[in-house]
Amino acid sequence: MEIERVKDVYAVHSHFYDSIFGRLYAPGRLAAIRLMDIRPGQEILEVGVGTGVSLPHYPKHARVVGIDVSKEMLAKAEERKTSLGLSNVEVYEMDAGKMDFPDKRFDKVIAAHVISVVPEPLKVIKEMKRVCKDGGEVYILNYVNASNGVIAWFERQFSPIRKALGLGKDVDFEAIIKEAGLSIDHVEKVNVLGLCRLIKCRKAIP
Numbered sequence: 001m002e003i004e005r006v007k008d009v010y011a012v013h014s015h016f017y018d019s020i021f022g023r024l025y026a027p028g029r030l031a032a033i034r035l036m037d038i039r040p041g042q043e044i045l046e047v048g049v050g051t052g053v054s055l056p057h058y059p060k061h062a063r064v065v066g067i068d069v070s071k072e073m074l075a076k077a078e079e080r081k082t083s084l085g086l087s088n089v090e091v092y093e094m095d096a097g098k099m100d101f102p103d104k105r106f107d108k109v110i111a112a113h114v115i116s117v118v119p120e121p122l123k124v125i126k127e128m129k130r131v132c133k134d135g136g137e138v139y140i141l142n143y144v145n146a147s148n149g150v151i152a153w154f155e156r157q158f159s160p161i162r163k164a165l166g167l168g169k170d171v172d173f174e175a176i177i178k179e180a181g182l183s184i185d186h187v188e189k190v191n192v193l194g195l196c197r198l199i200k201c202r203k204a205i206p
Contacts, residue, residue, distance in 0.1 A: 025141075028190035029054045029112055032141050032198050035186070038062045042107040047096045047128060048114030052077030055089050065106070067094040096124045101131045108132070110139040113196075116171045125180040129203055138182055138201040140173060141190070177201055 033054065038044060040061040046054065049066025050073045058064045066089065068074050077091045094100060096111070097120055109128045115121045128138050177184060182201040190196050 025113060025191055025196070026053070028141050028196050028198060030057060031188070031190050032110060032112065032139055033057050035188075035198065035200060036108050036110070036137070036139065038108065043105065045101070045106040045109045045128075045131060047109065047111040047124065048118075049074075049077055049091055052080040052089075052091065054112065055080060055086055056084055058088070060088050062088065064089045066091040067096065067099065069093065069095055097127060099127050099131055103130055104133045104136075105131050106133065106136065108137045108139065110141065112139075112141040113143065115140055115142050115173070115176075121171050122176045122179055125176055125182070129180055129182055132203045134203060135205045136203050137185075138203060140177070140197075140199045140201070142171070142173065142197060142199075143195055144173065144197045173197065173199060 036044070038059050038061075040059075041063075043063045043065065044058065046064065046066045049055070049068050050070070052066060055064065055066065055077065064086075066077060068077070068091070071093060074091055074093055080086070081089050081091065092100075096114065096118060109132045111124065111128060115124060118124050125138070125140070132138055174184070177199070182203060184199060185202050186198075186200040188198050190198050
């Protein structure tokens with residue numbers, strides 16, 4: 001999807017995202033934050049923070065920055081930040097493919113259910129790598145197609161609908177992570193039927 005198409009889709013999704021996808025994807029988001037093992041004073045970047053459903057679950061001893069291209073989704077994230085008094089959180093409207101952050105700023109960078117919906121997945125992962133500190137961690141949480149069986153058949157039938165609704169395209173995550181120059185440390189299945197993958201990557205120290 002082109003970036004303007006992404007904005008249009010999530011302007012609509014902002015009205016029901018929390019009640020449907022927020023709940024559906026909650027186990028994977030919590031698993032990701034646990035795996036991140038965030039230490040006091042670390043700074044975390046969440047790419048595609050959306051309505052901010054994950055923000056209350058980050059430890060208060062770390063600083064969290066969230067970005068998104070959707071004004072409508074970010075408005076809800078701001079409301080959540082204010083209502084819960086999340087003083088350790090900042091959110092910004094920003095394109096993940098060209099972030100306004102300096103190189104090597106963040107200790108950990110995560111994109112949850114983002115990479116399959118952006119126009120240029122590789123470009124976004126490279127940007128995530130750029131703003132991550134040397135030796136830091138990059139996390140990707142995303143729906144991944146099943147390779148065989150009944151679930152795979154069902155997914156093939158549903159795929160055109162999923163794409164039309166702006167829920168993402170098929171992405172070869174291992175290939176683009178490798179092309180971006182990151183190494184994979186850990187992969188686990190999360191969410192309903194294990195249809196999503198939580199991938200922990202590491203940025204090498206030169």
